[in-house]
Amino acid sequence: MRRYLTIIQNKMGKLYIPILLLIFSIVIFFILYSNLKPRVLDIELYQVSDETIRAQSTVEDLEKTIENRQVAADNVAPVYSYNADLNSVQTEKIHLLFATVKETNKLAEEQYQEAVKDEKSKADLNEKEENKTLAIVAKRLTPKEKLSLFNAKLINNDEETKEFVNSLPEWSVLELLGAAEGIANQIEKATTKTLSDVMSTSIRVDELSKKKQEAISSLDYWEFTADQQRVASLILDNSLIENNVYNDQVTQKQRESAKASVQPALILQGQVIVQEGHVVDSNVIKQVKLLGLLDNKSSYHLFYSLFLLLLAQALVLFYLGKTKKDSLLKKGQELTLYVLAMTSTLLVLKGLSLMQESGLANISLLFPAALAPIVLTTFSSRRYGIVSNGFLVAFSLFLFRENTGSNSTFILSLFYLFSGMMGTMITKKRIVDQFLNTFMWVSFFNALFIGSLIFYLNLSFFSSDALLISLFALGSGLISYFLAVLFSPYLELLFTDNAVLTLMKLENPANPLLKELVIKTPGTYHHSLMVANLSANAVGAIGGDALFARVACYYHDVGKLRHSLFFVENLPSGMENPHNLLTPYESRDIIFGHVSEGVKILKEAKIPQSIIDICAQHHGTTLMKFFYIKAKELDETVQESDFRYPGPKPQTKEAAVINIADSAEAAVRSMTKPTKETIERFIHQLINSRMTDGQFDECTISIKELKIVEKSICEGLNGTFHSRIEYPSLDDKNLNKSNA
Template identity: 35%
Template sequence: MNSWFKQMQSLVGYRTFTYLTIVVTGLLLFLLLINDVRPEKYDIKQFALSQDTIRSVKTVEDPVKTEEERVRAASEVTSVYQFSEEIGKNRAAIVTSVFDYVLEVKSESQKTSELDPDEEKVPIDEQVNMLKKNLLVLEKEGEGIRFSDDALTTLLLAEESILTNLRDSITTSIRDIMSKPIRSEEVASAKNEIEKRIRSNSSIPENILPTAVLIGRYGINENETLNEELTEARIAQARESIEPTKILQGQVIVQEGQVIDREVYRQLEVIGMLTNQSSLKPIFGLILFITLCMWLVYMQMAKWKSNKEERQSALLVVMLVFILSVVGMKLISLVSDNFDVTIAFLFPTALAPMLVRSLINERFAILTAFLTAAVAGLVFQGGYSVVLQMEITLYILFGGLAGLYVIQGAEKRSHLLQTSMSVVGVNIVFIAFYLLMTQTDYGVSELLFYGIAAVTSGLLSGALTIGLLPFFESAFGLISAMKLIELSNPNHPLLKKILTETPGTYHHSVMVANLADAACESIGADGLLARVGCYYHDIGKTKRPGFFIENQMSHTNPHDSLPPETSRDIILAHGSDGAKLLQKYKMPKEIIDIAQQHHGTTLLKYFYHKAKEDGKLVKEEEYRYAGPKPQKKETAIIAIADSVEAAVRSMKQPTADKIKETVMSIIKDKLHDGQFDECDLTLKELKTVERVLCETLNGIFHSRIEYPQ
C-alpha cells in the first residue's frame, strides 16, 4: 500500500492528490451520513388505519391552529367607541340657528311694515323664499334640514313667543338626550324619545307639531363613534399576544391502529413526514457540515510545517481513521434499535485520537477528536433529536480528549493499556453524569450495562489502537513513538549485529544518540527519532568494519596500504550500504533516510588531500558523499553530533574551550558548505544546538581525579 501511495503522489502531484483525498473522503462521509439526516417518512392515506404510533420528529408551528386561535382572540376584542359632547352641542346649535333664521325673517317683514304703513305686508311666499335662502347656508355646510314649503309657512305664521318656547324646549331636549352616549344602532330609539317628548308638550300648537318633530328628530345623531384605528390596534395586539400553536417534538400524532383523519393527515403534512413530501434542506445542511469538517482538516494540514510527503501521509491517515470511526458508529447504530439501552456508549471513545496522536501529532489528534464526536452526534441521533445526540457527542469528546492527554507520556505499547484505564474512568464519570441528569429510575440491569459499556469503550480504545498501529505504520510508512522504542531494544537483530561486529561503532552511535537527543529536544524536534536513528546511522560499517578507525582494535590501519581512491570508495559507501541493509530489514523510511543523509554531500577531506599530495589530478566532487543533504532537522542535528563526537573523542585532553571551539568550527563548516540548505533548521536553532552539544560534551568528557598506583 505504501508503494501504491507513493505512485499516486508522483502521478497526480501534491495539490491534486490533496484535493482528491479530501473530496473522496467527503463523498464517503456523505454516503455514510445521508440516511441519518433524512427525516422518517410514512406512506399513508387518509381514513386508513395507522400501522405505527407516529411521533413528531421535530417541533414545528401549526399554522392552521395558530390562525384559528388568533381569529378567536381577535373576535373577543370589543370595539373601541369614542364619545363626543361637542356633537350634541353642535346639533343643538343648528336647531337654534333654524329658529333664529325664522325669527329673523319674521322680524324683517314686520320692520318693513312699520317703516312704511302704505307698503303692503311682505307676502308669505316671499318670506318662505327668504327663509330658504338663509337655510341654504346650513345645507351647503352639510348640516341643513330639508323643510317643505308648508312646514316653513307654518313656522313663519307662528307667534314669536311660541317659536321661542319651541326653540328652547327642543334644544333643551336635544342637549339632555345627547348628553348620553348614542351609538349608530341607538339613534332610532333616541329620535323616538325626543319625538315623544315633543308630542307630550301641550304648549305646542297642533299645526306646528309635525314641523317641531321633524326639527327635534333631526337634532338627534350618534355621538359615540367607532374608533377604527384604535380598534384595529387592539385586534392586532390580541393576535400578536397569541403564541404560535406548535406540534412538539416527540408528540404523538397518531396511535397505532387509530384512523388517520383529515386533522392527523394535515399535521403529518405540516411536519413533513409523508413520503410524497421531499425536502433538500437536510441534504444541503449535511453538505455544509462535511465541507466544514474537510476545511478544518485542510487548514490544519496546510499550517503544519513539514514536507509534502509527510503532509499527504498525515492527511490519508486522518481521513482513513475518521472514516473507519464513522463505519464503526454505523455498525453500532444498525443494531441500536434492538435494545432498550443506549448501546452507543460501547463505542471506543479514544480510539481515533490515540491512533492519530501515535502516528502524527497532537494537533491532528485534537481535531480528530472533535470531528469524531460531531459525527457521532449525527449517527447516533435517536428518539426525536433534531440535529445532534448531544450526550453521545460529549461522551466521545471527553473520552477522546482524556485518552489524548494521558497518552502523551506513553512510549510503550503497554502504556496504552494504562491510558485505556484513564479513559474508562472518564467514561464512567460522564455516564454517571448522564444517568443523574436524566432523572429517570434505572434498574440494576441497566446500570450494570452502562458500567460495562464505559469499561468496554475504554479498553477497546487501547486494544484497537495497539492492533491497528502496525497496520498504519506499514501501510503508510509511518513510525510511531512506540515503534521507535521497539527499534531501540538492544535485542533487535541489527543492533546485535552492530554490537558484535562493530563494537566501536556501537559505542560511537550511542554517544552520538545522547548528543542528538538532547539537541533535538532543546529546539522542539523529535529527540526519540534522532536517538533511534543514531543507533542505526552507521549500520553500513558492518560490511567492512575493520576499515573504520573506531573498530581497529589492533591499531593497524588498512588504509595505510591502500590508494586513496580505494579508501574513498569504502568510506563513502557506508551510507548507501547502510540504507540497503535497513531496506532489507524493512526498517522505517525515517531511519533509512538518516543512514543515507547523515553525511549529506560533505567532502571526505582526509583522503581528498592525501590524493592531492600524491600528485594526482582529482576532482572534489569525487570525494564527496552521494547525499542527499539532510532533509529534516533531526538528520541535520545527527550530522553535527556525528562529526562533533568523533572530533572531540580524538582529542587527548578535551577542555571546555577546546570543545566549544570544535563544535563551533564544525557547525560553521557545514553551514558554509550548504549542508543545511534543504532542511528548515534556523540559525537561532543552530545556536541552541551548539550550546546544548557543548554542555553535554562537557558532562561526558569532564576531568577526573588521577588515582595513585
C-alpha cells in the same frame, strides 16, 4: 503495506486524493443509508390508526403561529405621544418669518440710503438741481416692492419654514413688511408667547379648533389695530398644531413585540400525534403532513442534508491538504489515515446504534468517540483530529435520529463532541508514552459529563440505570485509549517509516547490515554502539524519539564498509595508517565517501528514509579540519569549502544530537588521558563551534535543549572514559623482600 500504498499513490498522482474522497463519501452514504430511508405512513382521514405515531422531529405549525401572533398584535392599542419639541419647532417658524421681514426691511433701507448717497454725489456737480434730483429719484420701497426681496430671502430658509410662510395670504405678509419695526416686534412677541403657552399643554386633534380659538381670543389683550390683529390671528392659526399625535413607530414596535412574545406553535419531538386505535381526524392529518410523513418527496430532506454534509467534509479535507506544505505523497497518506479512522469508527457507531434499537438502552455511550481524534492527532495533525471529531458528531445525528421522545440524541452528541475534543489535546508523541495525558483526561472528562447527565435526568446515583450509564461512559474512555495503543504500532507501519516494530526489527543484531558491520568494521560497530547510547539518552532528555535515535546510530556509519581500513577505529594495532600514502585530497574523498556510500547501501537494503536522512546529515556541512590543515600546508590557496562535508545540515533534533554525539565520542576516545574537566570543556567547545558554524540552523533544537544535550553527553562520556587504577609491576627482587 506502506510500500504498496506509496506505489498506488505514485501511479494515480494528483487523482489519488479526489478519488479517495469520492469513494469515502460513497462508503459513508451506504453506512448511513438505512437511517435515511423515507418513512411514509399509510393513514386515512376518519380511519382508525393501526399504530401510535410520534413526531420524529420538532416542527413548527407556521399557520397557527401566524394566527396567534396576529391576534396578539391586534390587541395592542394605538399609542399617542405628546411631543414637547413641537412647541419650539413652531415658535422657531414664527421667529424665522419675522427675521426674514426684518432683513427685507433692512435691505430696502440700505438701498434707499445708497440712492440718497448717489444723488448727493450728483448734487455736488450741479448744486442748482440738487433738490429736484433728490425729489425725483430717492424714495423708499413700498411693501409691494419689498415682497420680491422678501421672497428672495425666504429661499434661504428650510422647507418647513417656507411652507409655513407660503400658507399665509400675501396681504398679511405685505402688512408685516409695511409695519413699523416696533409694531412687528409686538406682533412677533404676542404670537410666539401665545403659541408657547398654548402648546405647553397636550393638544389632541379634536381639541385643536378650540385651542386655536382660545389663542386668537387672547390677542384682544394686545393693543393692535384690526389689520394687525388679523395678521397675528392668521399666524397663530397656521402655526398652532396638535402635539399629542399618533405614534406609528411606537405602536408598530409594541405590536411587533407582542408578536415576538408569542411562542411558535410547535409539534415537539416525541409528541404523540395519534395513539394506536384512535380515529385519525383533520388535525392529525395536518400535523402528519407538517412532519413530512405523508409526502414521499418531503422525506428526502435527510438525503439532501447528508449530501451537503459530505460535500462540506470533502471541501474541508481538500482545503487542509491544500494549505499544508507537505509533499503530495504525505498529504495522500494523511487523508488515507483519516478515511480509515473515520470509516472504522462509523462502522462501530453503526453497530452500537443497531444494538440500541434492538433494546440495549444507552449502549451508544460505549462508543470510543476519542479514538479517531487520538489517532489522527498523533499520526497526522491536531487539525485532522478536530475535523474528524466535528464530522463524527454530525454523522451520529443521522444514526440516532430515531431516538425520539427525549433529548437523548442531543445529549449523546454532546458527549461524543467533548470526549473527542479531549482526545485532540494529546501531544504528537507515541500514544503508549502518554498514558496519563490521554487516558486520564478522556476518562476524567467522561466521568464529569456522566455525573452532569445523571443530575440532568434526575436519576439516583445508585440506580441501575445510573450505574450502567457510568459504566458505559468510563468504558468509552478505556476503549478509546487501549484501541489507540493496540492499533498504534500497525498504523505506524502503514504511515511512518520509524514505526516501533520497524525499529525493533532493525535493532536486532542479526540484521544483515549489522552483522556485516561486526565482521568487517568491528571498530566502527563499537563506535556506533557508543554513539547510540549517548544519543538515545540525550534525545530522550529533550523529549525526542530515543528509540529512533539509537537505531539510526547503528546505521549512520555503514558507508565505512567500503574502505574500512581507512578509518582509524578499524585499523589493526601496529599497522601504518594508509592515509600517510595518500594526498589530502584523496583522503578527503574517501572520508566524504562514507556518507554517500552509506546512503547508497541503506537504500539498497530498503532501510527507512528517516534513517537514511540521519546518515546523510550526521556530519552536516562541517569542516574536515585534519586534512584541510594538511592541504593548507602544501598549498596556501586551498579553499575551506573544498573540505566541507556536502551535507545537508541536520534537519531534526535527533539528527542534531547524533551530529554532536558522533564527534564527541570519537574525539574523547582519541584523548590520551581524558578527565572530567577536559571532556566537559571539549563538549562545550564542540557545541559552541557547531552553533557558530550554523550547523543547527535548519532544525528546531533550542539553546535550552542543547544545554540538556551537553549535560547528558558529558555524563555518558565521563561514565565510559573514567579514570582507571594503574597497577604496579612486581619484579622478583621486590617479591623476595615481601616474602621475607
